[in-house]
Amino acid sequence: MKPLLLNLFIPLSSCLVNLSLPLPPLLFPSPWLSFLDPDPSYHLAISLLTNLSLPEKINLTTGTGWQTTRCIGSTGSIPRLQFPSLCLMDGPLGIRYVDNASAFPAGLNVAATFSRRLLRLRGIALGSEFKGKGIDIMLGPASGPLGRSPKGGRNWEGFGSDPYLAGERGVIAIAKHFVLNEQEHLRGSVDVRIGDREMHEVYLWPFQDAVKAGVGGVMCSYNKINGSFSCENEWTGGYLLKGELGFKGFVMSDWGAQHTGLGSAVAGGLDMTMPGGGLGEVLWGGGEMIKMVLREEVPGWRVDDMVLRVLRSWFKVVGEKRRVNFSAWTNETFGAELFAANRSWGVVNEHVDVQGDHGELIREIGAKSTVLLKNNGMLPLSEKAGSIAVIGNDAQDWNPNSCPERACMPRPGTIAMGYGSGTAEFPYLISPATALLLRCQQDNISFFNTTSNWDLLTARKIASLAEIAIVFAAAQAGENFVSIDNNFGDRNNLTLWDNADALITSVASVNPNTIVVLHTPGPVLLSAHATNPNISAILWAGFPGQETGNSITDILFGDVNPQGRTPFTWAFNESDYGPVDIVTSVPDPKNPTQYFQEGILIDYRYFDSYNITPLYEFGFGLSYTSFNYSNLTITKLVPSINSFPAPPPQKETGPAPTFGHPYSKNLTDYLPPPGFEQWEIKPFIYPYLTNSSINSSWPLSPTNNSLFPAAAYNSSSQPVLPAGGAEGGNPDLWTPVFNISFSLTNTGNRNGTEIPQLYVQLGGPPTENAPQVLRGFDEIELNVGETKQVLLQLTRRDISNWNTEEQNWEVIKGEGIEKKVFVGASSRDLRLEGVLDVC
Numbered sequence: 001m002k003p004l005l006l007n008l009f010i011p012l013s014s015c016l017v018n019l020s021l022p023l024p025p026l027l028f029p030s031p032w033l034s035f036l037d038p039d040p041s042y043h044l045a046i047s048l049l050t051n052l053s054l055p056e057k058i059n060l061t062t063g064t065g066w067q068t069t070r071c072i073g074s075t076g077s078i079p080r081l082q083f084p085s086l087c088l089m090d091g092p093l094g095i096r097y098v099d100n101a102s103a104f105p106a107g108l109n110v111a112a113t114f115s116r117r118l119l120r121l122r123g124i125a126l127g128s129e130f131k132g133k134g135i136d137i138m139l140g141p142a143s144g145p146l147g148r149s150p151k152g153g154r155n156w157e158g159f160g161s162d163p164y165l166a167g168e169r170g171v172i173a174i175a176k177h178f179v180l181n182e183q184e185h186l187r188g189s190v191d192v193r194i195g196d197r198e199m200h201e202v203y204l205w206p207f208q209d210a211v212k213a214g215v216g217g218v219m220c221s222y223n224k225i226n227g228s229f230s231c232e233n234e235w236t237g238g239y240l241l242k243g244e245l246g247f248k249g250f251v252m253s254d255w256g257a258q259h260t261g262l263g264s265a266v267a268g269g270l271d272m273t274m275p276g277g278g279l280g281e282v283l284w285g286g287g288e289m290i291k292m293v294l295r296e297e298v299p300g301w302r303v304d305d306m307v308l309r310v311l312r313s314w315f316k317v318v319g320e321k322r323r324v325n326f327s328a329w330t331n332e333t334f335g336a337e338l339f340a341a342n343r344s345w346g347v348v349n350e351h352v353d354v355q356g357d358h359g360e361l362i363r364e365i366g367a368k369s370t371v372l373l374k375n376n377g378m379l380p381l382s383e384k385a386g387s388i389a390v391i392g393n394d395a396q397d398w399n400p401n402s403c404p405e406r407a408c409m410p411r412p413g414t415i416a417m418g419y420g421s422g423t424a425e426f427p428y429l430i431s432p433a434t435a436l437l438l439r440c441q442q443d444n445i446s447f448f449n450t451t452s453n454w455d456l457l458t459a460r461k462i463a464s465l466a467e468i469a470i471v472f473a474a475a476q477a478g479e480n481f482v483s484i485d486n487n488f489g490d491r492n493n494l495t496l497w498d499n500a501d502a503l504i505t506s507v508a509s510v511n512p513n514t515i516v517v518l519h520t521p522g523p524v525l526l527s528a529h530a531t532n533p534n535i536s537a538i539l540w541a542g543f544p545g546q547e548t549g550n551s552i553t554d555i556l557f558g559d560v561n562p563q564g565r566t567p568f569t570w571a572f573n574e575s576d577y578g579p580v581d582i583v584t585s586v587p588d589p590k591n592p593t594q595y596f597q598e599g600i601l602i603d604y605r606y607f608d609s610y611n612i613t614p615l616y617e618f619g620f621g622l623s624y625t626s627f628n629y630s631n632l633t634i635t636k637l638v639p640s641i642n643s644f645p646a647p648p649p650q651k652e653t654g655p656a657p658t659f660g661h662p663y664s665k666n667l668t669d670y671l672p673p674p675g676f677e678q679w680e681i682k683p684f685i686y687p688y689l690t691n692s693s694i695n696s697s698w699p700l701s702p703t704n705n706s707l708f709p710a711a712a713y714n715s716s717s718q719p720v721l722p723a724g725g726a727e728g729g730n731p732d733l734w735t736p737v738f739n740i741s742f743s744l745t746n747t748g749n750r751n752g753t754e755i756p757q758l759y760v761q762l763g764g765p766p767t768e769n770a771p772q773v774l775r776g777f778d779e780i781e782l783n784v785g786e787t788k789q790v791l792l793q794l795t796r797r798d799i800s801n802w803n804t805e806e807q808n809w810e811v812i813k814g815e816g817i818e819k820k821v822f823v824g825a826s827s828r829d830l831r832l833e834g835v836l837d838v839c
């Protein structure tokens, strides 16, 4: 059946929306929270909302303006009800711009542990640090970028190139950057063209998990999607996120990612604009939203829904008035609380120490995220080493906070995080050289050390003095508002930085026991070193945070047996990654477009589908012991598996609720309260009309709402989408359908942790469905000789494909489609296999 096409032209922003979707679905109206929501936080939100005036409502949806408060962003408050202004701070690996807080390992490292336990512990530790500084909203974790391109500047902030792995995080915060923010290069104008299937099966997938876990907010990203900006995109922000995925939190803009007031409110489903003004125009505050509501260009129920969503998440997660005890804008104890206004001087930084004992966790994650890529038996070092030479600037102590946003060039010391807004101040940094020196002193091992990456003569001299030479090498990546060596966020190349390849080769030419440790934001081209017989071991340590030296020492000396597995593929050649270049291949820089023509085939899916041999495949990582897999048992948990999930429990959403309507049409009711001139703080953004705007006699009748289809204003009950119906989508998608169990034995002579991985073959030609996709993993500790039964579960979603015509998840069946399950130690080291009976 050929779908009908609905074409929508919305000429309101700098771009034209031209979405072509099969009919139905309805892309409008922007979905609202339903009265049927049983969550107590929803009802608490309603009880507060019922009492709010229009300016008070708007206050909760807009930021007070760039640098107006002590936080990176703040909402307006409701003084009448003592409802506080909410404080928002970056970012995924620690609190940006504050002292006495921790610098955690990057998201990518957490992904490399393949440990839900560590992921959760890190989330809890981060949460307690944010709370301890009085912060309400943490701008993280990052589920996007996913890592479509290995050069992606912010890939290290996220959880690796596999949507299943990225989806497993379980922390309530702001999931960002929604969606398809896969490059920094031209990120504010690039238009991503993507098909519906890859949207669902790859990029939306981790956000679906976040919504399922009850994430409080989602941040829309800078890029466009099929012609319209993410924050005003009815497909992504409305239909997919709130309709299909049933997201109940609020959508907030990335800083300056909102481009139109009306388009973001009516089409994009935006619920909170940040920072509200000062970076981009004031689009909702300053009386703008009042005008749009009174003109009925923005439906009143839409504003109520914005407020409900903000309040619902606040009651659910925060529910208390917090006191901010730091300033993001100064390191001094004394300063201006109202920074931009330069007013209210006093103590702004109380330097509250929120680190607790998180250093131990950071050390553990740093060690357990280290991936042992090559080992010819040299590691672990214990008892073997008489002398060690530590070589390279990337091993060294320095002040890692010495450059703004961590963007240093030249850089005399070790790298433990990327650059940009996803950074934190290091409270301290244990360098590899210092940690190794200490360990060598303990074990009576002679220690040599040289720092220059360019003085190859000295490097060779020092390397030849020692039995073992450890070379530390790095590459950097970050966010595009800062650059290093003309890398504007994304990496310009996939090689190591600072002459490190020459350094490694040079050291290996004189020392046959050379060990290479890499601190990089993703893969680098390594094959020359991988095949060099003098290079005995290679380890990828990612960006491990403040305990980096202790973490790598624990691994090198075998105090921790490596369990890290690479969360992305290492290629022989850059071209092996497929048509995903983001830096050089943007055809028209004035109107840049990225066609995601590889579809679902990113990273290992691409390599496997086109039979390209990787250097180190996704999921690969060595241990100091060995494991045996046996005894695969597949148990079907349901009598039969229908192609499509059971229809969602509710058929209809119910009409859009409204609160406190109709609003007065007397414009003087929206002027600031009496005495405002006395207490107004410039340049705060307030939600009031001004005398001059009233006198300029703007029309009270709608002028702009013909820009949207009539459906945008329809507040009557809407059909629930077949793939929707609950947070995370149709509840039946989460029904367990198979138990996969097997036995795992430690067959080596060291205790260790194995990461068994479960891959599913969905069936069909390999260029349509990759030969195998990750659908399960666990972290299993095994003592020498010990055997454990491992149980992994597959849900209906895990064995489904997205059907674009039906707009639903389908378990595809039939001729030539065989579903299989593989269990093994990496995406290419599959030890057990079985057939899935999906009848």
Ligand SMILES: *[C@@H]1O[C@H](CO)[C@@H](O)[C@H](O)[C@H]1NC(C)=O
Pocket: 007, 016, 018, 020
């Ligand atoms: C919108 O899409 C339709 C159908 O694909 C196409 O015919 C039309 O030219 C497009 N319009 C613009 C402005 O891109």
Ligand SMILES: *[C@@H]1O[C@H](CO)[C@@H](O)[C@H](O)[C@H]1NC(C)=O
Pocket: 050, 051, 052, 053, 660
């Ligand atoms: C809020 O509630 C109080 C009493 O509970 C009432 O007097 C007031 O009119 C309400 N305000 C609005 C805007 O509904």
Ligand SMILES: *[C@@H]1O[C@H](CO)[C@@H](O)[C@H](O)[C@H]1NC(C)=O
Pocket: 055, 056, 059, 064, 075, 076, 077, 078, 079, 080, 085, 686, 687
């Ligand atoms: C909006 O928030 C600002 C800043 O917190 C506050 O000063 C103002 O009184 C609030 N306005 C209303 C109507 O509550």
Ligand SMILES: *[C@@H]1O[C@H](CO)[C@@H](O)[C@H](O)[C@H]1NC(C)=O
Pocket: 099, 100, 351, 353, 427
């Ligand atoms: C807290 O920060 C201050 C200023 O940066 C610093 O002097 C102090 O040593 C820190 N305290 C702790 C416990 O880290």
Ligand SMILES: *[C@@H]1O[C@H](CO)[C@@H](O)[C@H](O)[C@H]1NC(C)=O
Pocket: 131, 132, 133, 134, 135, 322, 323, 324, 325, 350, 352
């Ligand atoms: C901020 O620190 C002060 C101690 O200086 C503490 O009383 C306050 O509770 C802290 N804020 C939060 C939200 O914990």
Ligand SMILES: *[C@@H]1O[C@H](CO)[C@@H](O)[C@H](O)[C@H]1NC(C)=O
Pocket: 018, 019, 020, 021, 193, 194, 195, 196, 226, 235
């Ligand atoms: C977005 O564009 C792609 C490619 O141009 C197309 O396949 C897809 O259906 C479009 N999505 C929507 C929602 O229109």
Ligand SMILES: *[C@@H]1O[C@H](CO)[C@@H](O)[C@H](O)[C@H]1NC(C)=O
Pocket: 328, 329, 330, 331, 401, 402, 403, 404, 405, 425
């Ligand atoms: C605060 O100190 C850090 C280093 O600890 C530095 O990177 C940052 O630029 C300083 N911030 C300000 C506003 O001076």
Ligand SMILES: *[C@@H]1O[C@H](CO)[C@@H](O)[C@H](O)[C@H]1NC(C)=O
Pocket: 433, 434, 437, 449, 450, 451
């Ligand atoms: C390594 O060498 C550099 C340069 O000589 C020196 O500053 C540093 O302290 C040394 N590191 C250790 C741990 O000895």
Ligand SMILES: *[C@@H]1O[C@H](CO)[C@@H](O)[C@H](O)[C@H]1NC(C)=O
Pocket: 484, 485, 486, 487, 492, 493, 494, 495, 496, 497, 498, 499
């Ligand atoms: C790759 O980029 C880094 C950082 O800009 C630079 O140091 C290095 O020389 C480049 N590599 C090549 C082969 O150009």
Ligand SMILES: *[C@@H]1O[C@H](CO)[C@@H](O)[C@H](O)[C@H]1NC(C)=O
Pocket: 631, 633, 741, 742, 743, 789
């Ligand atoms: C094989 O697995 C079953 C459970 O599926 C378990 O009861 C049995 O002990 C296992 N056998 C071995 C040899 O591990």
Ligand SMILES: *[C@@H]1O[C@H](CO)[C@@H](O)[C@H](O)[C@H]1NC(C)=O
Pocket: 666, 667, 668, 669
């Ligand atoms: C509008 O409200 C003000 C006071 O809020 C009142 O003085 C004025 O008479 C009202 N105007 C109309 C047309 O009702």
Ligand SMILES: *[C@@H]1O[C@H](CO)[C@@H](O)[C@H](O)[C@H]1NC(C)=O
Pocket: 749, 750, 751, 783, 784
């Ligand atoms: C393995 O761990 C067990 C229990 O923690 C311990 O008793 C044993 O000595 C360890 N074995 C080795 C080889 O380290």
